[in-house]
């Protein structure tokens with residue numbers, strides 16, 4: 001079957017490739033672009049481990065038909081670091097023990113980033129809402145919520 | 160198995176392609192279609208998309224508001240004029256699902272999904288369908304009753320009435336996992352009153368049948384009566400009539416039938432759930 005050309009921006013860089021019809025964005029990112037930061041958890045939209053930002057909004061890459069990102073900007077965990085420095089969200093997760101096995105962490109960070117990019121001073125409720133599509137089997141969520149609030153404070157302090 | 164993806168600019172062309180190909184599935188936000196593809200559903204041979212701006216329109220100016228089928232729940236939530244639909248939109252999935260899932264896709268979502276459609280059904284919803292036959296409007300209730308046979312038709316948009324007052328429209332989703340989660344039961348009620356009596360009540364239920372349904376016996380119990388304890392009790396007692404819920408991991412059919420009256424009573428009497 002003929003493959004379809006696809007171009008999009010991946011963490012600020014243009015990528016152009018050919019995809020098989022019906023491929024999801026998660027597979028394209030992991031297997032073709034070589035960015036394994038979005039994780040495969042369920043492939044059904046249920047866990048949020050594959051969360052990426054598309055034009056700034058949180059999307060589930062496992063449920064995104066690759067063709068639909070033509071010409072759009074896709075941001076993954078791989079793109080949030082600033083050179084050698086961790087992003088304040090990553091720093092807060094590490095400092096606040098917000099990761100145990102870490103499998104959910106990339107999706108959590110991207111869901112949280114979608115919120116913090118829009119809301120500088122989120123309430124606890126807003127943080128809970130922002131990560132409500134992301135399942136963590138290890139942490140019990142409290143350290144994650146606290147880390148996101150801490151990251152928001154540190155981003156405000158450095159703004 | 161790879162599928163052929165066909166992207167059309169015009170709704171009409173997408174509708175023709177959809178109606179002429181038995182193996183074709185229309186892609187809205189993809190939250191359900193991609194799930195099927197990821198699970199290897201071989202009945203999907205072609206995926207059809209339309210980029211037509213007509214699918215993205217929101218017209219909230221008149222008494223009857225119109226929403227394009229391609230509008231996402233996140234966009235509904237960003238539209239101040241659609242405030243009465245915000246509780247329904249907010250009750251769907253997490254933020255990523257709301258950024259992706261569309262109003263059009265919700266019409267086809269099987270129980271325990273289809274929450275937004277429950278709200279539309281209580282608000283005298285209509286669906287605009289584009290098929291090989293052209294464009295036609297169909298009452299949402301009729302559409303839902305024949306939904307299996309609508310597979311080849313493209314939903315272009317939906318419309319519904321603006322509730323008579325803020326208090327006249329009530330929506331509640333009963334879920335085990337909060338703030339998001341599939342529905343145990345979803346309830347919506349439009350209760351216009353005139354001279355202190357309910358006139359033209361519409362009550363819709365989700366997850367009480369394969370599609371959203373109206374609770375007609377409960378509506379009749381309220382009709383022409385003041386919304387008092389006696390009328391509410393009568394409606395609650397009749398809530399389960401004509402329903403056919405299913406067992407799933409969220410609740411059994413028995414449980415749903417047992418509690419639907421309790422939740423309808425709470426909704427009608429304005430109590431917290």
Ligand SMILES: Cc1cc2nc3c(=O)[nH]c(=O)nc-3n(C[C@H](O)[C@H](O)[C@H](O)COP(=O)(O)OP(=O)(O)OC[C@H]3O[C@@H](n4cnc5c(N)ncnc54)[C@H](O)[C@@H]3O)c2cc1C
Nearest residue numbers: 045187188189190191192252260261263264267273274314
């Ligand atoms: C994790 C998760 C949580 C969810 N939670 C909820 C929830 O709480 N409540 C809820 O109601 N739903 C929920 N859903 C289901 C789903 O996201 C929504 O029902 C959504 O509205 C489906 O829209 P879509 O555009 O993504 O549909 P798609 O997956 O694109 O399509 C679904 C079906 O509708 C058809 N279709 C789509 N658009 C049209 C159109 N314009 N014309 C004709 N046919 C069309 C498709 O062919 C397909 O058969 C959830 C899904 C996931 C993955």
Ligand code: FES
Nearest residue numbers: 041042043048062
């Ligand atoms: S892998 Fe995408 S939501 Fe679980």
Ligand code: FES
Nearest residue numbers: 100102136137138
């Ligand atoms: S840290 Fe293990 S799943 Fe979240």
